[in-house]
Each structure stands twice: as structure tokens, then as C-alpha cells.
Amino acid sequence: MAVATVFGSLTYLPWPNESVDHRPVRRLSMAEARASNALVPIETERRRPAERFRFRGGSAARLQATECLATVALYEAGTDRDGQRAVIQVVLNRVGARGFPKTVCGVVYQGSARKTGCQFSFSCDGSQARRPETNGWEQARQAARRALNGYVYAPVGRATHYHTDWLVPYWRSSLVKVARVDSHIFYQRR
Secondary structure (H helix, E strand, O other): OHHHHHHOOOOOOOOOOOOOOOOOOOOOOHHHHHHHHHHOOOOHHHOOOOOOOOOOOOHHHHHHHHHHHHHHHHHHHOOOHHHHHHHHHHHHHHHOOOOOOOOHHHHHOOOOOOOOOOOOHHHOOOHHHOOOOHHHHHHHHHHHHHHHOOOOOHHHOOOOEEEEOOOOOOOHHHEEEEEEEOOEEEEEEO
């Protein structure tokens, strides 16, 4: 269950021309956050389909990208097969989107050297110090290899952001809610 709490703590980095209000906000309870998130409709008609990812690189680069994808999938979604696929799709969507690194590992570890601002919480919150479930690695690697070969997890479309339903990130209102996979909510840019 500890892995599930990590899954939704994706942090949004503002664009260089955006200003961010850093005033303290009252933390919502889990029930309040879930109620707030339920009020925001899923706009499936605005969800754009993701394109097949085309990996460019040699065998060593492919192996490294596979490990990065498997790592983010396992730490962020645990052994949940659909959750892993959704996380992997978000990473690949970011590789092709403006404002993000252009490599899989670059996206996965963006901001990990900072105390705040990492894109996937496992990369900067100490989660890597604990060992994830070993039985999930092969499933995560298989999902990663499949995605690098062009498999698209269609339910999240071109989503570039997500969080768990018990959190309300400050960036929520700046994006379009396009999908829900179990307790995780996915967004794309307007």
C-alpha cells in the first residue's frame, strides 16, 4: 500500500513564463480531496489519442529506457497492471511534449536532484532506498518493452499529468481531466 501513496504525488513544474502562487494552503483530508476531485468532470471528448512511441536509439539506450520505465511504473503504480501502463504512457507522452526532456530517463528523473520539483515523487522522496516488490519487476519490464515497441495505453490518451484521488494538486485547474484509472486521475494540457 505504501507504493500506492507515492503514485499520485506527481509534481507540476511551471513553464518559464508562468508564475506560481506559493502561499500556504490548507491541506484537505482524504475525504475532502476525493469529494473535490469528484466534482471535476472527466472530459473524454477532449481526450486526444496518443501516438505510437517510436524509440530512437541503440540496444544499450533501449535497455536503459526499459529500466527507467519499469522503475517508474513499479514505484508509482506497484503491481497494478493498468496503473503501470498508464504511468508508462504518461512518461512517453512527456517525451514528445514541449517543456519536458526528450529522453525516457530524462523525463523519469527530471528534478530528482532538487528537494522539490521532481516529476515523480519516488525519485526524490527517499522511496528508492526501500526495495519495491520483486514480483512486479518482470511485469513492469514487459510493459516497458511493449510500450517502447509502440503499444499505446489508450485510456489515458495524451495525458502528461496525474495524481491520486486523495490529493488536490495546485495545478489541477490548469489542465483538462481526461481519464481515471482506478484511484488515479489523468490530465492533459488545454
